Amino acid sequence: MKVSDCFIPTLREVPAEAEIPSHQLLLRAGFIRKLGAGIYTYxxxxxxxxxxxxxxxxxxxxxxxxxxxxxPTLHPQELLEETNRWDVDVVYKLKDRREASFALGxxxxxxxxxxxxxxxxxxxxxxxxxxxxxxxxxxxxxxxxxxxxxxxxxxxxxxxxxxxxxxxxxxxxxxxxxxxxxxxxxxxxxxxxxxxxxxxxxxxxxxxxxxxxxxxxxxxxxxxxxxxxxxxxxPVLPPDPADAPIATNGNGNGNGDKPLEIVSTPGARTIDEVAGMLGTAPMHLVKTLIYLADGAPVAALVRGDHEVNEVKLRRLLNVAELFLADDTTVERITGAPTGFAGPVGLIGPRVIADHALSVMRNFITGANQADAHYVHVNVGRDFAPTEFADLRNALPGDPSPDDSRYLLTxxxxxxxxxxxxxxxxxxxxxxxxxxxxxxxxxxxxxxxxxxxxxxxxxxxxxISHDGNGIIWHPAIAPFQVVIVVADWRDPAGLESGQALHDALEIRGIDALLDDRDERAGVKFKDADLVGYPVRVVVGKGLANGFLEIRARRDAASSREVPVLEAADAIAALLIELRDGPSEQQAAAA
RNA sequence: CGGGGCGUAGCUCAGCUUGGUAGAGCGUUGCGUUUGGGACGCAAAAGUCGCAGGUUCGAAUCCUGUCGCCCCGACCA
The missing domain is CATH 3.30.930.10 (Bira Bifunctional Protein; Domain 2)
Known part of the structure; x- marks a missing residue:
């Protein structure tokens, strides 16, 4: 294949719509074009x-x-209804002329x-x-x-x-x-x-x-x-009780349980606002989130600096539908506007507490009334969760679920x-x-x-690109080798490039001949951008019987080889590139 | 669906605040020079300023609506 016969519309500038490297490079190197949001031509x-x-x-x-x-791509409605998946929200639906409904697969x-x-x-x-x-x-x-x-x-x-x-x-x-x-x-x-x-x-x-x-x-x-x-x-392993002193104390430093107290926290709804107002850190607060689980209210309690994991909660409750209650529902259940919910005195909902609460003492929660929070709340004395469970998202630094001696990243x-x-x-x-x-x-x-x-x-x-473009692994590169004929007007160069191209094809190596009437610099830039694993230059050395070969991933690998040995050298280089991960790949791994 | 941003030439963008009838670079076309890392000169083509209303003597510019695109979040077999 010749570059002049292959449609490779490269772009010099980065299209404004692309942010991540693969998107930018796929557009710039002429791999894809967008038809609409999330719809592309290859x-x-x-x-x-x-x-x-x-x-x-x-x-x-x-x-x-x-x-x-x-x-088939067209799936009849009745088929999907058998498994209750006709109404999955990502389904594209359409009707035929007889009003029969189908989903696109x-x-x-x-x-x-x-x-x-x-x-x-x-x-x-x-x-x-x-x-x-x-x-x-x-x-x-x-x-x-x-x-x-x-x-x-x-x-x-x-x-x-x-x-x-x-x-x-x-x-x-x-x-x-x-x-x-x-x-x-x-x-x-x-x-x-x-x-x-x-x-x-x-x-x-x-x-x-x-x-x-x-x-x-x-x-x-x-x-x-x-x-x-x-x-x-x-999964998050339950905390070791030995860690308890670390996660303690609402805003004092005593070790014993302090008396429950209500404090005014006007307008402070978020964890950060409450912590700021009371001069403490989010880890000393307990977040109370009211969910509706198949319609029934459930209170989920996690430490202030933790996040509820809804997948875990859904599985624990074994319900089909789970979502955060809206403001009106929260107010009906807690008697307070959103932001002031707490487990103390909460009547009705099932209360599920994350394991982290089992080692917290004297913490802060919403008071179920506007502009107020409780401090020095203690499990057992002030409220009793229905159960403790693993409710939160794991975080870096948590012990590995399969061996608690090691930490997660x-x-x-x-x-x-x-x-x-x-x-x-x-x-x-x-x-x-x-x-x-x-x-x-x-x-x-x-x-x-x-x-x-x-x-x-x-x-x-x-995981494999640099400032100049893509760096393909030979196994999936669009072409394994690009042969750049530096001076397209030189018949000997074109002929030599074509001969090498044919020799490589016979060996089962995908080669692309850049025969365009462009300056050499343009072809080099394009070759780097597209990222062919191996580049051959037919240029000045040809007069002495030499071609230049280099690996895309390593500019320093460039070397001159005799024309007659080029195909062998390229085949050997490809094997080397296939077996050894590039530095970028190794670093990413 | 919520928040933010953007729609002006093929691409990247300026012009909009302060209304006066549209610009630059790159790309494209032609000619000449050049020819190993996105060359140079000259000439040229190319835009219903996303769309629809409105305000105005006059709208890319102001107002309203609408569509599209990007990012963050929600969501995601």
Missing amino acids: LPLAWRVIGKIEALLKDEMDSIGCGEIRM FTHEEVITDIARRDFRSWRDLPRLLYQVQTKFRDEPRPRGGLIRTREFIMYDAYSFDRDDAGMELSFQKFKTAYSRVFNRMGLPFVIAEADGGAIGDLDNNEFVVLSPSGEDTILICRETGYAANVECC EARGIEVGHVFKLGTKYSAAMNATFTDENSHLQTIQMGSYGIGLGRTMAAAIE
Whole structure:
């Protein structure tokens, strides 16, 4: 392929709409163009990268015996109603000319389960693994970051069907291993994090996360044990009672319980305002949040400097719907305007206290009346929570859930893949059963597994770029080698470049010949911007029989090689680049 | 959905406060010179100032509404 034949519209300036590096570079290097918020066209270079990622995936799917299929994008309303997912808020809906309703596919559990219930009839039909690569549609509340979060995106999604738990576990592990191989092969450092299944399922599930400041997810990591979890579900161990003296005292320094006192705090509604007014720190306060859980009021208590984790609360309460009560409801339940709620004298709601409260003494809470707070509140004496539980978001510095000797650190991450055990969530709802050896009807055990291809491409850029542009790993680079003919008017140069290009193609190396009638500087800038792993320059050295070869990631790697040895040298360099992570990647990891 | 910001030439932006009929750089086109890190000169094309109302003799500029985009938050299989 020649650059002059390939559509690569590079931009000199950074488009104003792009903030994060991958978004800027994808636009500048001519990979994507925006049609609307979260809707993008993949231009030739991007499409080639997507194709490379897809090919790696297909290779690994073949190796675990997972077959490729292609499911419809149009999903009939009745199908989604079987699993109560017609009214999921991200669903795009449309009607046909006969007023029949359809959803644009946002995930394909229902469609694949429909196949399963029709065709997987016997235990002999299981296990079965299937996948597809297809566009998904989700009406995201807020698309962002270029390809990081879009409303229409290319997703690889796979589904497993097993006869029992053990089988499901085996399938789950197969995909985890396959995904690890895929990301390793593309040189993408990742962590496997414990995660929340959200609406898909609430059994075991893991996210494959690429750590990057541009990521949307907060991940807690233990360097020592390798533990990682999304903040949504990272458990917090109950505090050691020995730590009690640290988290004590409303505004005094005595050790005993002090008498409950009410103080005036006019206008102070937030934790910071109250702490400021009373001359203490947020950690000595207790936040009382009133939630409505399937309509019933619940008070959640956490330390002032902690945050309630709604995923944990929802699971604890085992309710479908959970949201913060509005001001009117808060006032009805607590008798005070929002900002002055407290557990003392609170009648009605179930009161759930975070474990941290078990070691707090003489703390501050709202007094359930306007402009007033209690100080020197103590659990047991002044109020009794319905129960203590793990209610808060984990924080850096918290002990690792799998070994309390070590502490967690926090990082941002991009969720590039997600693996779920579904159990019988969909198969039971849709009556997908099979007959076992004993002629008993059993429900199929399912799993679902996904990788966002566009997002993976963006993540690869986030962790591998420099001031000049992208630095692709050879496994997913749009082209592995660019051959820059410095002087396009020189027939010998063009001929030599073309010959090298052809020699590389014969070896199965993707090469791109920059034959444009541009000045050499322009071609160099573009080559750096696009980020081809290897650059060959056909230039001044050609008269003496030499070409210049260098790795994109390392300017100092530039060297002259004889024309006849160039293809060998390039092949060797590509292997070196494939096997060793770049410094940027290593640093990011 | 809440908060903030922005819509002026293909791109990046100025002009708006103080209304007088639209500019720069880059890019594009042509000619010439140049030719290893986004060259130079000359010439040229290119904008219903997001859209709709309103105020005014006159609106890119002021007012109202509306649409779109970006960021933060909420939300997110």
